[in-house]
Every structure is written in structure tokens, then in C-alpha cells.
Amino acid sequence: MNFSIYRFDPDKDEKPYMKDYDIELEPTDRMLLDALERIKILDDSLSLRRSCREGVCGSDGMNINGRNGLACTTPLPGLKEPVEVRPLPGLPVIRDLIVDMTQFFRQYHSIKPYLINNDPPPETERLQSPEERAQLDGLYECILCACCSTACPSFWWNPDKFVGPAGLLQAYRFLADSRDQATPERLDYLEDPYRLFRCHTIMNCADVCPKDLNPASAIESIKDMMVKRTV
Amino acid sequence: MVKPGRRVITGTHYGLRDWLAQRVTAVVMAVYILWLVATMLASPPQDHAALKAIFSNQWIRIGSLLFLVSLFWHSWIGMRNILMDYVHDTGVRLTLQVLVILSLLVYTVWSVEILWNL
Numbered sequence: 223m224n225f226s227i228y229r230f231d232p233d234k235d236e237k238p239y240m241k242d243y244d245i246e247l248e249p250t251d252r253m254l255l256d257a258l259e260r261i262k263i264l265d266d267s268l269s270l271r272r273s274c275r276e277g278v279c280g281s282d283g284m285n286i287n288g289r290n291g292l293a294c295t296t297p298l299p300g301l302k303e304p305v306e307v308r309p310l311p312g313l314p315v316i317r318d319l320i321v322d323m324t325q326f327f328r329q330y331h332s333i334k335p336y337l338i339n340n341d342p343p344p345e346t347e348r349l350q351s352p353e354e355r356a357q358l359d360g361l362y363e364c365i366l367c368a369c370c371s372t373a374c375p376s377f378w379w380n381p382d383k384f385v386g387p388a389g390l391l392q393a394y395r396f397l398a399d400s401r402d403q404a405t406p407e408r409l410d411y412l413e414d415p416y417r418l419f420r421c422h423t424i425m426n427c428a429d430v431c432p433k434d435l436n437p438a439s440a441i442e443s444i445k446d447m448m449v450k451r452t453v
Numbered sequence: 454m455v456k457p458g459r460r461v462i463t464g465t466h467y468g469l470r471d472w473l474a475q476r477v478t479a480v481v482m483a484v485y486i487l488w489l490v491a492t493m494l495a496s497p498p499q500d501h502a503a504l505k506a507i508f509s510n511q512w513i514r515i516g517s518l519l520f521l522v523s524l525f526w527h528s529w530i531g532m533r534n535i536l537m538d539y540v541h542d543t544g545v546r547l548t549l550q551v552l553v554i555l556s557l558l559v560y561t562v563w564s565v566e567i568l569w570n571l
Contacts, residue, residue: 410466414463
């Protein structure tokens with residue numbers, strides 16, 4: 223199978239380039255990550271992040287034939303050859319397929335991704351009804367692979383100011399949590415032409431999410447909450 | 454990509470009003486356009502005099518002005534969004550935003566002049 227892979231080693235290369243690989247696959251090679259590991263056996267200079275190899279850790283987000291996804295959950299059959307593999311767009315490349323996620327995580331941290339509750343902790347746990355718990359479905363599953371934010375042009379143009387789809391999905395995850403008490407402060411933080419309103423609802427985020435989540439819909443829910451408290 | 458060491462300042466606490474205004478003005482424009490198309494199809498004006506006669510009705514003038522003001526308001530929010538997305542130098546962005554506002558104000562006055570044959 224033919225692959226064309228983005229290569230860049232800042233110590234050696236002046237500019238990034240695409241390198242072609244033609245490899246024999248084994249019957250057990252089912253996902254793109256398996257093929258990349260096989261390439262790495264032949265050319266150990268190829269650098270990429272991977273860990274769980276089953277779509278849970280979110281390490282191997284990359285741009286596959288022009289579309290962001292996880293290498294470990296992208297089946298090899300069906301990929302157009304040569305398979306073009308590039309790092310996630312819009313973030314600085316450290317080496318080959320490894321990008322610097324600092325900006326991404328800075329935005330994630332900015333929305334305070336933790337429960338804020340000032341009541342004294344109960345003896346056992348903070349209970350939720352099944353309905354309250356169901357509000358978190360489609361939000362808590364995010365693995366922060368950055369596929370959505372790096373597919374979002376608004377995040378490309380203003381990664382320092384726009385929270386991005388991943389961060390906003392997590393912001394809504396805590397806004398929707400019945401145990402969280404910081405709703406007004408969270409909404410105050412987000413009500414900003416850059417932090418939230420750079421989203422123009424083009425929905426690249428929902429299109430590429432490897433976990434089938436919908437950050438665009440979470441963003442709409444945040445706007446709904448703002449309308450409700452304003453109007 | 455972001456230059457390291459640059460201090461980023463956000464948090465002006467506006468945006469919802471503009472986002473909402475863009476939706477409301479869009480509805481106003483959609484209703485007006487549907488009305489205009491329906492009117493023109495129902496009895497197509499045969500000459501310029503007939504067209505002028507339609508717009509001599511005071512309510513139609515007010516409706517048309519409402520449409521045009523909605524259009525300009527909608528454009529202002531859209532243009533500001535485009536400038537915020539693509540123009541990253543604050544001075545250039547401010548200059549362009551002022552130019553957009555001034556143009557739209559001129560268009561508004563011009564619209565009144567056209568509609569009321571001043």
C-alpha cells in the first residue's frame with residue numbers, strides 16, 4: 223500500500239517535505255496506525271504520538287487524506303492511495319506528525335475544566351438523578367485529541383483568543399452539570415466576541431470528531447443559555 | 454500560529470447582542486424579500502411609473518427602509534466578524550471597521566433619500 227507522509231526534522235531539514243512509502247501489509251494490519259507502525263520498523267526516524275491504539279487516549283490525531291482523524295480508528299480499506307498523512311493543521315510542528323499542543327491545552331484550561339461547587343463535600347458523593355446525568359452524554363466522552371479544534375478555521379486564525387470547539391464542548395460539559403455552581407461566572411467568561419463568538423457554525427468540528435460528538439451543538443447550547451439569561 | 458511571548462487580552466463581555474441581532478435582522482430581511490417577490494410576481498409593474506407607484510405607499514417605504522437598515526446592521530456584524538478573523542493588526546482592523554461603519558451610515562442616509570425621492 224502506498225503512503226505519502228509529511229516529514230520534518232527541525233535539526234536537519236530546512237523545509238517540511240512529503241516522503242513516499244510503499245509497504246507490504248500483514249493481514250493483521252487493519253487500521254492506519256498499524257501501517258504507520260510497520261513503516262516505523264523500516265524507517266525508525268518517523269516520529270508520531272500513539273498510546274492506547276484503540277481511540278481512547280487521543281494521542282494519534284492527524285490529518286489523513288485531508289481530513290482530521292485518529293490513525294488508530296481509521297480503517298485502511300477505503301483510504302485513497304497514496305494515503306497522505308500530515309500533522310494536525312494549524313498547530314506548530316515539533317517533528318513529523320507531532321504537533322505542539324500548548325495552545326490547544328491553554329484554551330482548554332481557560333474554561334476551568336473541573337467541577338466548581340462550594341458546598342461542603344457530602345459524606346458519600348454528590349448525587350445526580352438519571353435525567354441530570356443524561357445531560358452529560360455527548361459531552362463527557364471527549365478525549366481531547368484536538369481533531370475538531372485543528373479542523374476549525376476560526377481556531378486557525380485566532381488560536382490565542384478563540385477557545386475552539388474542544389474547549390467550548392468542555393465548557394458546556396460543566397455548564398450542563400447539575401452539581402456545578404459556577405454557571406454565571408462560566409457564562410461571563412465565555413461572553414466575548416473572540417472566546418465564543420468566533421464560531422460561525424461551519425460545523426467542521428462535528429464532521430471530523432472521531433468520537434461522533436457535536437461541539438457545534440454544545441456551542442449553540444451555550445448561546446441558548448446566554449440568551450435565556452439576557453432576554 | 455502564535456508568536457511566543459505575546460500577551461493576549463480578551464474578555465470584553467459583548468457579542469451575544471450582535472449574534473442575536475444578526476439572527477433577528479436575517480428574519481426581517483427574509484420576510485421582506487418574500488413579500489417583495491410575491492408582490493412583483495402577483496402584478497408585475499409594466500413600467501417605471503408603475504414601480505414608482507408601488508413605492509409611493511408610505512408603509513412600503515417604511516418597510517423597505519426597515520429592510521435596508523436590517524441589511525446594513527447585518528452587514529456591519531458580518532464585516533466586523535470577517536475583519537476579526539483575518540485582520541490581526543489592531544490599527545488596521547480599527548481603521549477598516551471605522552470605514553465600514555461610515556460607509557453603512559452613508560448608505561442609510563442615501564436609502565432614505567432614494568425611498569422618499571428627496
